[in-house]
Amino acid sequence: MTSSPPVLEVKGLRTEFHMGRSRLCAVNDVSFSIGRGEVMGLVGESGSGKSVTGYSIMGLVDPPGHIVDGTIRLHGKDLRGLPERQMNAIRGDRVSIIFQDPMTALHPTLRIGQQMIDAIRAHRSVSRSEAWRRSRDMLGRVGIPSPGERLSAYPHQLSGGMRQRVCIAIALLNDPDLIIADEPTTGLDVTIQAQILAEMQALVAARGTALIWVTHDLAVVANIADSVAVMYAGSIVERGPTDVVLRRPSSPYTVGLLNSVPSRNQGASRLSQIPGTYTPAVSEEAVGCRFAPRCPRADDACTVFPALTAAATGAPGHEVRCHHPYAAREGRLSHV
Amino acid sequence: MGWFIARRLGQFLLLLFVMSLVVFVALFALGNPVLNFINPSSPPDVVRQAIHNLGLDQPAYIQYFRFLSGIAHGDLGNSYTSGRPALRLILERLPATLELSLGAMLIATLVGIPLGLGAGYRPNSLVGRFVEGFSLLSVSLPTFWIGLMLIIVFAIETGIFPAGGRGPTTDLLGMKVSFTSLEGLRHLFLPALNLSLFPMALAMRLTRASVEESLRMNFVRYARAKGLPPRRILSVYVLKNVLPSLVTVMGMVLGGLLAFSVITESIFAWPGTGKLVIDAIQISDRPVIIAYLLFTVFIFSTINLLVDIVCAVLDPRISLRGAAS
Ligand SMILES: Nc1ncnc2c1ncn2[C@@H]1O[C@H](COP(=O)(O)OP(=O)(O)OP(=O)(O)O)[C@@H](O)[C@H]1O
Ligand SMILES: [Mg+2]
Numbered sequence: 304m305t306s307s308p309p310v311l312e313v314k315g316l317r318t319e320f321h322m323g324r325s326r327l328c329a330v331n332d333v334s335f336s337i338g339r340g341e342v343m344g345l346v347g348e349s350g351s352g353k354s355v356t357g358y359s360i361m362g363l364v365d366p367p368g369h370i371v372d373g374t375i376r377l378h379g380k381d382l383r384g385l386p387e388r389q390m391n392a393i394r395g396d397r398v399s400i401i402f403q404d405p406m407t408a409l410h411p412t413l414r415i416g417q418q419m420i421d422a423i424r425a426h427r428s429v430s431r432s433e434a435w436r437r438s439r440d441m442l443g444r445v446g447i448p449s450p451g452e453r454l455s456a457y458p459h460q461l462s463g464g465m466r467q468r469v470c471i472a473i474a475l476l477n478d479p480d481l482i483i484a485d486e487p488t489t490g491l492d493v494t495i496q497a498q499i500l501a502e503m504q505a506l507v508a509a510r511g512t513a514l515i516w517v518t519h520d521l522a523v524v525a526n527i528a529d530s531v532a533v534m535y536a537g538s539i540v541e542r543g544p545t546d547v548v549l550r551r552p553s554s555p556y557t558v559g560l561l562n563s564v565p566s567r568n569q570g571a572s573r574l575s576q577i578p579g580t581y582t583p584a585v586s587e588e589a590v591g592c593r594f595a596p597r598c599p600r601a602d603d604a605c606t607v608f609p610a611l612t613a614a615a616t617g618a619p620g621h622e623v624r625c626h627h628p629y630a631a632r633e634g635r636l637s638h639v
Numbered sequence: 640m641g642w643f644i645a646r647r648l649g650q651f652l653l654l655l656f657v658m659s660l661v662v663f664v665a666l667f668a669l670g671n672p673v674l675n676f677i678n679p680s681s682p683p684d685v686v687r688q689a690i691h692n693l694g695l696d697q698p699a700y701i702q703y704f705r706f707l708s709g710i711a712h713g714d715l716g717n718s719y720t721s722g723r724p725a726l727r728l729i730l731e732r733l734p735a736t737l738e739l740s741l742g743a744m745l746i747a748t749l750v751g752i753p754l755g756l757g758a759g760y761r762p763n764s765l766v767g768r769f770v771e772g773f774s775l776l777s778v779s780l781p782t783f784w785i786g787l788m789l790i791i792v793f794a795i796e797t798g799i800f801p802a803g804g805r806g807p808t809t810d811l812l813g814m815k816v817s818f819t820s821l822e823g824l825r826h827l828f829l830p831a832l833n834l835s836l837f838p839m840a841l842a843m844r845l846t847r848a849s850v851e852e853s854l855r856m857n858f859v860r861y862a863r864a865k866g867l868p869p870r871r872i873l874s875v876y877v878l879k880n881v882l883p884s885l886v887t888v889m890g891m892v893l894g895g896l897l898a899f900s901v902i903t904e905s906i907f908a909w910p911g912t913g914k915l916v917i918d919a920i921q922i923s924d925r926p927v928i929i930a931y932l933l934f935t936v937f938i939f940s941t942i943n944l945l946v947d948i949v950c951a952v953l954d955p956r957i958s959l960r961g962a963a964s
Contacts, residue, residue, distance in 0.1 A: 361864055395866030402864070407857035412879050412954050421875075422865040457955045473865065 308379065309336035310480050310513040311360070311398075316373035318352075318359045321366075329355040329368070331537040334611070337481070337530075340511040342504070344524035344545065346560070347534030353517045354403055356534075357483045361400050362390045377481070396426040399474040403485040403517075405467045409458040415442075415469055416454030422473050441472040446502055464495045471499070475506060481513045488523075500527060521560060525549055530620065533557050536593035543614065543621030553614040553623040556594045592626065600627040644944070651940040658936045659710065662929050663703050693719065706929075715933065716926030718919075725930035729912055734814040735805055736911030739904070740896040742818065742831035747838035748889065755846025756881075759854070760873055762847075770843045777840035786833040786906040793829060800829045803908035830907035834900055838892045845888055849881040856880070883950045883957075890946035891939075898935040 318330040330352045337343050345353050358364045360375055362382060375382045377397060382390065402408040410418055419438035420431060429437075435454065442450030445468045458466055467487060474482050484503070488496040504527055507514045516527055524531050524545060531549070532542040533556065541554040552558045592598070595605040604626040614621040615630045690696050694705060709716060715726045758770035794802035806826035808815040817823030853859060854877065862876045901913035908914075912931065919927035951957045 363860055363864060365860075391863075391866050391868065393866070394864055400864050402857065402861055404857060408861040410858045410862070410876055410879070411956060413876070421862075421867055421871065425866045425868065425871075459956050 309338050309376075310341075310378065311515075312336040312374075312376040312379075313356075313360065314374045314376075316356065316359055316370070316375065318355050318364055318368060318370050320368045329537055330359060332611075333373070333534075333537075333539055335530075335532050335539065335542060337513040337515065339480075339513060340508065341530065342507070342514045342516060342528045344528030344531040345515055345517045345534065346519070346521060346524055346531060348519070351534040352537040353534055354485055357400055357485050357515070357517060360483060361394055361398060363394075363400075392426070395422055395479075396477045397479055398481045398483070399477070399479045400483040401470050401474045401485060401487040403487075403489070405470045405487070406463065408470055409466060411458055414455055414457060415461070419454070419469075419473055419476060422476050426477050437476065438472075441476055442469065444506065445469075445472045445475070446498070447472070464491050464499075467491060467499065471503060475512075478510060479512060481515070482507065483515045483517070485517045486519070489519075496523075503527075521549070533560065538593065538624060539611065540594065540624045541614070541622070542611075543616075543618055547616055547618040547621050551616050551618075553616065553621070553628040554594075554625050555598050555600050555627070555629070558629060559597075592624075602627070643947075647940070647944050647947075651937075654940060655933060655936055659707065659929070659933060660703075662932050663706065666925050666928065710933075715930035718927050719924050720922060725924075725926040726934075728915060728927060729930055729934050732910060732912045732915045734816055735909060736897060736900060736904070736913060737814075738816055738818055738827065739830055739834060739909060739911055740893060740900060742827055743834035743896055743900075744838060744889065744893050746831060746835040747842050747892075750835075751839040751842025752846050752885070755843040756850055756873055756878065758843065759847040759850025759877075760869075762851070767847075770847055774840040774844050777836050782833065782837065783902050783906055785836060786830075786903060789829050789833055790906070801826050803906075805910055830903050830909050833907070834896060834903045838889065838896070841892060842885065842889060845885055846881060849884060850877055853877045853880045879953070883953050886949050886953065887946050890942045890949075894939045894942045897938050 313336070314334045316330055316333040317328065320327040320329055333352075333356055335343065345356065347353050355364065355368070358368075359370050360382070362385070364370060370383060373383070377393065382393065385393075409415070416435060416438055419441070420434040423429065423434040423437060424431075427434075439450045439454055442453055447453055447465060447468050453461065453465070453469075458469075461469065471484075471487060474484070487503075488499055491499070500523065503514075506512075516523070518524060528545045530543065531545045532539045533548070533554065534540070535556050541548060541552065541557045548557065549561065552561055590608060591606040592601070592609055595601040598605070607626075609624050609626050611622045611624045614623045614628060687696075694702060697705075706716065713726070714724065717723060718725050718728055721728070754766055754770050757764065757766035761767055790802050793800045804826060806817045806823035807820055808817045808823065809819045810816075811819065818827055850873075858880075859872060859876055862872045867876070897912075899913065900909075900911065901917055903909065904911045904913035905917060912934075916928065916931045918924075919931065
């Protein structure tokens with residue numbers, strides 16, 4: 304579905320945390336690409352490596368974490384190994400991120416306006432009053448009432464939903480090419496979630512911004528995303544166009560996820576009903592398919608870590624990491 | 640705000656009362672001070688007359704009551720030796736001590752906070768190692784020894800600075816200050832530097848520790864995600880988070896310097912309150928000691944109040960009403 308060259312192309316990304324003598328592989332061989340104006344849903348259980356993937360793209364993985372392999376190309380330019388200065392020029396300008404926890408992301412003792420103005424003036428040489436004006440307009444655009452007054456408020460004076468909108472506004476300030484939204488609506492009630500989702504969608508559509516929407520919630524993905532990548536234990540186990548992946552899932556894990564969604568209209572649902580316990584990130588040289596211990600189709604072949612291969616649906620870009628994927632019709636779920 | 644200050648004032652008066660009682664009882668237990676400063680060979684009736692004149696022949700509770708009613712009139716008694724009001728003596732010496740302590744705090748913060756910031760930001764850098772070494776050294780070497788070394792090196796050997804005493808003073812708002820002239824500053828520098836070493840080490844360590852902690856906070860990562868330059872993150876986002884605790888501790892230290900700069904004042908022959916009280920203790924000049932201790936309570940209470948107000952300004956989440964409890 305992308306004819307233009309990708310905004311972001313991630314290939315073979317591997318991010319590890321080195322703790323003492325042990326190594327924990329939080330992101331393992333993650334590859335995907337997003338074109339202009341495209342929305343990709345990044346789905347997976349807690350601890351599957353979604354946030355670390357986002358931080359890796361932003362160059363915000365702190366020791367003991369390290370990106371040990373892979374390329375992260377923004378408009379064809381590899382961000383890995385870019386000097387910190389140049390990376391800083393890209394962060395918040397060409398790529399911005401909305402943090403998972405908006406309550407702790409904003410500085411508690413700086414006014415909202417100051418934090419927004421800083422974000423603009425780090426990248427644009429505009430006057431304070433001009434930056435202030437832009438900030439106010441952006442707050443208005445994400446649906447914050449009387450934005451002028453909010454600029455002189457401190458974060459603790461705003462509700463959780465408001466703070467979330469402030470973070471969204473900050474992400475949009477410099478008109479980036481890519482926004483990574485890391486579960487920006489968790490902790491908000493369902494109606495506000497839906498509202499923010501719709502606003503966000505309209506805003507990025509109007510500007511042609513590429514969007515990575517990280518979530519637990521398959522219903523949200525179905526609503527917003529053009530493509531979806533399903534992560535399990537640090538790896539993408541299935542990816543492809545949203546309607547294909549959700550209607551004709553190929554990976555047993557995706558099938559399990561879809562079966563665990565109680566009902567299409569029930570909003571947020573934690574994905575926890577797959578039998579077996581989830582082992583999040585994997586200590587270094589664990590072998591074989593990570594999902595095998597919980598998988599109904601696992602056999603001896605699964606002791607070898609599978610590669611990402613084209614799925615049986617034949618849909619463009621539909622790939623699966625499994626030795627025993629469901630065939631095209633087999634995995635189809637009636638209720639999705 | 641007004642309510643907060645009124646409540647603080649109440650706490651202060653209570654503290655003052657308790658303190659006066661403790662001090663009075665302790666000094667009373669030390670015995671009759673007259674024998675310390677009167678000629679031991681005086682005839683007994685002269686001694687008795689002197690004791691009577693000072694009211695020391697009265698029962699303890701009457702002495703204490705007279706003392707309290709004196710305080711109520713702003714009278715803390717007269718010095719036994721000079722006969723002058725004790726409070727006056729202290730207030731006369733105060734500018735010298737104030738100048739010395741504030742000078743020391745200025746040096747301590749101007750050097751300590753930036754170095755602490757640098758050390759917290761890059762623990763393995765040169766600055767980080769220096770701070771590590773300096774703070775170790777400053778706790779293991781006693782202040783008086785460093786003071787003597789400073790005098791030997793910078794005064795006696797090289798003669799860059801005078802070895803002691805206070806320089807010429809000028810009148811500023813009715814206080815005699817010496818920092819207004821170059822000569823006065825030269826006299827002030829060494830003792831202020833000496834006195835600054837402890838708070839400087841404290842400021843460094845505290846700043847470094849809070850910076851290291853702040854850097855792990857989500858809002859710092861978010862500031863980096865916005866692409867802010869490291870300098871701005873450190874000097875605004877991190878510093879703003881570090882300052883309240885720093886102000887609190889440094890306020891306490893300033894109180895300590897004002898009240899107990901005794902050693903440094905003695906070494907550098909600095910005519911401040913510390914020297915006054917040492918002299919008073921030596922001859923059991925009871926009113927001066929009591930006045931001094933009560934004055935110390937006053938200083939600490941005032942500084943605490945100021946610290947709370949500054950912290951409330953720095954951190955809008957703190958309400959003074961809550962801080963008062
Ligand atoms: N700073 C860190 N040090 C050590 N391990 C870490 C660190 N940050 C993340 N991890 C590990 O990396 C793995 C992936 O974490 P990540 O935060 O990406 O999960 P996630 O998919 O975002 O989960 P959630 O949905 O709960 O946000 C986890 O196992 C986590 O323990
Ligand atoms: Mg996460």
